[in-house]
Structure formats: C-alpha cells, structure tokens
Amino acid sequence: MSVHGTEESNVTTPTSANPVDVLIVGGGIGGLSAAFALAREGLRVRVLEQAREFGEVGAGLQIAPNCTRILHDYGLLEEAKGLGVLPKSMVMRDAVDGSELTRLDLGDLEREYGFPYMVIHRSDLHGIFLRACRRAGVDLVTDAHVTGYENTPSGARVLLEDGRADRARVVIAADGLHSVARRLLVEDEPVSSAYVAYRAAVPIEQAGRDVDLSEVSVHVGPRCHFVHYGLRGGEMLNQVAVFQSPKALAGEEDWGTPDELDAAFTATCPDVRAGIPLMWRDRWWRMFDRDPITTWVDGNIALLGDAAHPPLQYMAQGAVMAIEDGWVLAGHVAARRAEDGSVDWRGALAAYEAVRPEHCRRVVETARAWGELWHLDGVARLQRNALLRARDTYDYSFTAWIYGPTALTPEEEPPMFTPIPLDSADVSGVPEPAGTR
Numbered sequence: 001m002s003v004h005g006t007e008e009s010n011v012t013t014p015t016s017a018n019p020v021d022v023l024i025v026g027g028g029i030g031g032l033s034a035a036f037a038l039a040r041e042g043l044r045v046r047v048l049e050q051a052r053e054f055g056e057v058g059a060g061l062q063i064a065p066n067c068t069r070i071l072h073d074y075g076l077l078e079e080a081k082g083l084g085v086l087p088k089s090m091v092m093r094d095a096v097d098g099s100e101l102t103r104l105d106l107g108d109l110e111r112e113y114g115f116p117y118m119v120i121h122r123s124d125l126h127g128i129f130l131r132a133c134r135r136a137g138v139d140l141v142t143d144a145h146v147t148g149y150e151n152t153p154s155g156a157r158v159l160l161e162d163g164r165a166d167r168a169r170v171v172i173a174a175d176g177l178h179s180v181a182r183r184l185l186v187e188d189e190p191v192s193s194a195y196v197a198y199r200a201a202v203p204i205e206q207a208g209r210d211v212d213l214s215e216v217s218v219h220v221g222p223r224c225h226f227v228h229y230g231l232r233g234g235e236m237l238n239q240v241a242v243f244q245s246p247k248a249l250a251g252e253e254d255w256g257t258p259d260e261l262d263a264a265f266t267a268t269c270p271d272v273r274a275g276i277p278l279m280w281r282d283r284w285w286r287m288f289d290r291d292p293i294t295t296w297v298d299g300n301i302a303l304l305g306d307a308a309h310p311p312l313q314y315m316a317q318g319a320v321m322a323i324e325d326g327w328v329l330a331g332h333v334a335a336r337r338a339e340d341g342s343v344d345w346r347g348a349l350a351a352y353e354a355v356r357p358e359h360c361r362r363v364v365e366t367a368r369a370w371g372e373l374w375h376l377d378g379v380a381r382l383q384r385n386a387l388l389r390a391r392d393t394y395d396y397s398f399t400a401w402i403y404g405p406t407a408l409t410p411e412e413e414p415p416m417f418t419p420i421p422l423d424s425a426d427v428s429g430v431p432e433p434a435g436t437r
C-alpha cells in the first residue's frame with residue numbers, strides 16, 4: 001500500500017548520495033531518540049525533518065522512571081540530571097479549595113523503581129538526543145517534508161514535497177499527531193477532547209509568589225486543572241493550565257482563546273489563580289488524541305511515537321512512550337542482527353508490533369479516564385477526593401504497570417491496576433463545598 005504521490009516517475013533527486021539502513025521521518029523526541037537507539041546498534045540512520053531547524057516548541061516535560069531507566073541505558077541520564085530537576089514529591093490538590101488529595105514521595109518512588117522521576121525542559125531533552133545522534137553519526141536532514149510512503153521489494157521509499165525522494169531497508173514514521181504515514185494503516189482522524197492547554201516557562205523571579213519547587217504540583221478541578229514545577233535546576237517555573245472550552249462544545253471554530261482561560265479558572269483557589277496571569281497568551285495547544293490501533297507496521301514502514309499513539313497528556317507519558325518505542329525496536333534489532341550486520345527486519349518489526357500497541361493502548365485509554373477523574377464536579381468530585389485521600393502515599397499498586405521496566409515482549413507486560421469504583425466512596429453527609437455545581 002502507498003500514500004499519495006509516490007510514483008517512480010516523480011522521483012528525481014535523492015536527499016543524499018549515501019544510502020542508509022533506516023530512514024526516520026520526524027525529528028521530534030520520538031524520531032531522534034529512535035535514531036540514536038538504532039545508530040548505537042551500528043545501523044546507518046537518517047532523520048528527515050520538515051522544519052528548518054531541529055527543535056521543540058513548548059515548556060516542561062515530566063519523565064517517569066520508565067523513561068529515566070532508558071536514559072540510563074543510553075548513557076544519557078547524568079546529562080539529563082544536570083539539565084533537569086529531581087523533585088521530592090508530586091502532590092495532587094483540589095483546585096477549588098486547595099486541600100491536599102494524595103501525594104507520591106518521589107525519593108521513595110526512585111527506591112521502588114530504581115530510577116528517578118524527573119522534570120526537564122523539552123528543548124533540553126530534545127537537545128540531549130540531538131547531540132547524541134550527532135555523536136553516533138546519524139545523518140540529520142532538515143527542510144525535508146515527506147508527503148508519500150511506499151513499500152518496495154527491497155525496503156521502503158519516501159517522497160518529499162519538493163520532489164526529492166529517499167529509500168532505505170526500513171522507514172520509521174515518527175511524524176506526530178497528524179502523521180501522513182498513519183494513513184497507510186487506518187483512516188482515522190485526531191479526536192478532539194474540547195480541552196485546551198496553556199503553557200508558561202518563566203524565570204523563577206517572575207513567579208510573583210512563593211512556589212515550592214521541590215514539588216510537582218497538580219491542582220484538579222471542575223473542567224480544569226493546573227500543573228506547576230521547576231525547570232533548569234530551579235531557575236525556571238513551568239506551568240500548564242488546562243480547561244474545557246465552552247466554545248469547542250458549542251461547535252465554534254475559534255475555541256480555547258484567552259478569554260476562556262480567564263473564565264475557566266475564576267472559581268479556583270488563590271494559589272491557582274495567582275499562576276494564571278503568567279500563562280503565555282499568544283499560543284495554546286488544543287488537546288487531541290486518537291483511538292488506539294493495534295497495527296503499526298505496513299511491510300517495511302512502521303509508526304512510532306505520537307504517529308502511532310498520541311495520548312491526552314494526563315499520564316505524562318506521550319514523550320516517554322515514544323522513547324520506549326525506539327528502545328524496544330532497537331532491542332529487537334540487536335537480537336536479530338547477524339554477524340555480517342544484516343538484520344531480520346521482518347522479525348524485529350513483528351516483535352515491536354507484538355508488544356508496543358497494547359502497552360500504548362493502555363496508556364491512551366487510562367489517560368482519557370484519568371483526565372475525566374481530574375475534571376469531575378459535584379458529588380462525583382467529592383467521591384474522587386475521598387478515594388484519593390484514602391490512598392496510602394506508599395501504595396504503588398497504581399503505578400507498577402507503568403513505571404516498571406519497559407516490556408520487550410507481551411509476556412513481560414505487567415498486569416494493569418484494578419480501578420476503584422467512584423461510587424464505593426460514601427460521601428453522604430459531606431457538605432458539597434462552595435464553587436461546585
């Protein structure tokens with residue numbers, strides 16, 4: 001199968017005279033980390049990125065132990081630690097009354113899983129992979145907008161918007177939420193959640209209030225939430241404000257605008273309201289995911305990262321899953337590399353596809369459910385609060401399925417947690433606090 005415009009006759013100029021084993025489309029965190037993982041196994045790798053320069057727009061990223069474990073394996077954890085922050089705790093509070101609901105002791109979490117929970121500027125993490133790719137000899141090509149994909153008898157081919165083309169034994173499409181390659185496998189569209197994210201990463205002096213940067217702080221409220229944590233050794237404050245857009249629900253085109261931001265947080269506690277004026281107001285991120293798919297491989301073309309499994313961000317696992325994808329694929333390549341350097345790609349891609357789609361389905365679906373729980377109102381909000389307050393700080397039964405070692409095979413995939421039904425919390429007699437419906 002092919003996606004548009006890949007007729008042989010169109011193909012004139014190659015992107016490079018040097019052939020490679022693997023072409024990776026997309027130089028985001030997913031594409032670069034996969035490029036590094038495969039180059040480190042001795043493969044010749046080229047990344048084709050549509051932008052003029054490699055880079056990342058946005059602010060902070062949380063990276064859980066299932067990611068820092070991989071950074072350690074890559075020899076990149078110390079560099080990341082030098083650029084990021086290792087917070088002491090993650091605290092969830094009610095956004096309306098500010099009361100604490102539950103917390104993770106991140107020092108103990110590191111002891112439990114062997115690797116730290118880190119927060120890092122996404123451009124710093126991207127830069128770590130970019131430098132690692134350069135050191136590993138990855139060919140990094142910018143201004144390369146891929147519009148078509150096609151399997152060939154000996155590999156796969158991509159066509160670029162400007163008429164250039166390239167080919168390799170295998171093509172990995174890490175081209176994000178609006179992936180062109182995904183159309184090889186499924187005719188679907190991004191699913192709008194009607195929520196929008198505002199971000200800000202500012203020097204800590206601009207915080208305008210006392211902020212405890214030893215915490216990752218999450219305030220959850222009716223149809224909104226607010227996250228903040230420190231970046232760059234505490235020199236910067238990172239904030240994310242997310243809310244449901246009434247204009248999106250009404251079907252209006254122009255949704256998620258700054259007037260909606262201000263309105264969404266009026267009933268929140270003073271700590272949250274104090275953060276809203278710092279949010280960047282010239283750009284915002286409408287929140288989309290896609291329904292999970294189980295097939296990621298079409299012949300010699302495979303999806304990776306958001307192209308395969310874009311999540312809503314409530315689990316903070318989107319970039320983490322992308323990094324895991326590359327690590328798993330490279331692991332299977334290493335296991336199927338003959339002494340002459342040839343790779344049993346069919347076997348490697350099948351092994352990748354046997355394990356990653358199911359793990360990522362779990363994360364994408366849990367992120368949807370977790371987001372719904374965060375944004376509850378009325379009695380359901382009281383029930384959620386009661387259940388979260390009852391959780392023991394050192395109970396890891398809800399995190400074991402995700403923060404443990406990344407599974408290389410379906411057998412290694414840990415079991416999921418058992419959800420606690422909301423209505424098991426008895427909140428009769430608890431007065432409904434002001435500020436809710």
Ligand SMILES: Cc1cc2nc3c(=O)[nH]c(=O)nc-3n(C[C@H](O)[C@H](O)[C@H](O)COP(=O)(O)OP(=O)(O)OC[C@H]3O[C@@H](n4cnc5c(N)ncnc54)[C@H](O)[C@@H]3O)c2cc1C
Nearest residue numbers: 026028029030050062146175176305306316317318319320
């Ligand atoms: C508000 C918010 C907060 C988040 N917080 C976290 C968090 O705390 N932790 C976490 O792990 N994740 C988080 N995520 C998710 C994370 O940002 C993404 O899952 C991750 O960046 C996906 O990486 P990717 O490389 O797969 O895709 P992308 O980052 O989208 O990269 C795709 C790349 O491909 C290029 N490209 C696209 N099309 C083409 C083409 N046709 N030809 C050539 N190049 C192309 C693009 O220019 C881009 O460089 C968050 C997301 C949001 C919106």
